[in-house]
Amino acid sequence: MTVPIPQAPAAPLQLIDMVFPGDTNHHGTLFGGVALAHMDKIAFLAAARHGRAPFVTASSEKIDFAAPAHRGEMIEATARVIRVGRSSLDVEVELIAEGTVNAERRLCTRGRFTLVAVKGPDTRLPLPPLQDTAPTDDGRLHMVDMVFPGETNHYGTLYGGDALKMMGKAAFIAATRCSRAVIVMAASHRIDFVSPVHEGEMIELISQVREIGRSSILTEVELWAENLLDGARRHAATATFTMVSVDDEGRAKPIDRDSAAQRLFTQRL
Template sequence: MSVTLIDMVFPGDANHHGTLFGGVGLAHLDKVAFLAAARHARRHTVTAGCERIDFAAPARIGEMVEATGRVARVGRTSMGVEVELWAEAPVSGERRLCTRGVFNMVAPREAGQGDLPPVPDKGEEPGDGWLRTAEMVFPTWTNHYGTLYGGDALKLMGKAAFICATRRARGVMVMAASNRIDFSSPIREGDMIELASRVTRVGRSSVAIEVELWAEALLTGERRRSAVAEFVMVAVDEAGRSAPISTPAATLEPA
């Protein structure tokens, strides 16, 4: 199964041309390659190298970038992870393939461990109506207990809500409100985060988004639903006033 990371291109990620730094794009690809490989191996994993990476198209400030990694080759202690980076214009939905390549990851044996499991079946990605994006908890995101700051969790959930709402409405979206938010389990340094978001209501100019935040221990595969929230996103025009959504059918997305 693939691992996907979706992020926004902010000015701090861009060069003087207004396009994404190549190094930032490579960092996104390395992250999804690591997550896909570590999830497959369930052991400590590091990047050994990558094959030639050619950038065919830019990602511009204000666009979304979608990085995807999938384990495609497995040796005794090494894996080849195929990666792709796409740029997406939020309003038009236009997508461009920026680059693709292969990252080589190594998961050394520890005492009692055998070879890595074989290449997983491709299968079909889940089509359950949830938009899923992954992240990793690094030390700079944690408090003195070694767990994710609640504020950083909210930032990630708010970004997921924005991306989900933008893809549904194809307009300029802003956050109007965050409804009840419940935290039920801590997220530890080194955990993988999966943000699952879906549209629950569509009005004339607003979209309600449900977001679930899941934590996954990469060495054991243990998963915990750590938080759930609802955000209300509103479409606005150039003057910042609410604007009608082009297809405001008030129906629920598939559960």
């Protein structure tokens, strides 16, 4: 007799990344394959978090690209579980491009992925049913990703340097969305690693702007690890970064503090 496991949080998951030159074609726009890889990854994370089982992608429906994502822009992939069967589920993924300074957002594509739970000792069927749960918004930026073998040391845990890279990216995105200016990292302050992050775990980066100065923004980032099979979460690290607005020559440039504070206030409503 199978016993359904408790329902996982139904809130959508977000993966946010930058479009770097190595991810673009000769037109300076994001490769379609890279976009699909981001969408498939966030679909897997949403499926695994819902079903608490190992999943594989079985299929995806036709995906039409409506608009490109350009080099230097942010891409935001949001996944929601929309159908659950006995051992399979469907995840809808929306991919949006966002200008870092002008804040222009446009839908690049939307897709539907079907994932199947792999039968084994870690799989309990049927999968938990969908539940209508309103997403919670605490005013902080939440981003998820996954730890792959190439990012781990000989102990099978995430390299400290890779953790810092992820946390620095989260700080950059939070500071950019607050200031809508060209942002660079000026300083990394005290960093405390309190728990290792293992290969195959999901990581959640939670960032929040703490202070807005004349040309700088102090941003705090928390790193959490989550076991996708049992849902256990651990606080892995906390770091604080000073991000600075710069002009075309790399010199500190004043931030419109009133507008930045208003954007920050709006995000926290």
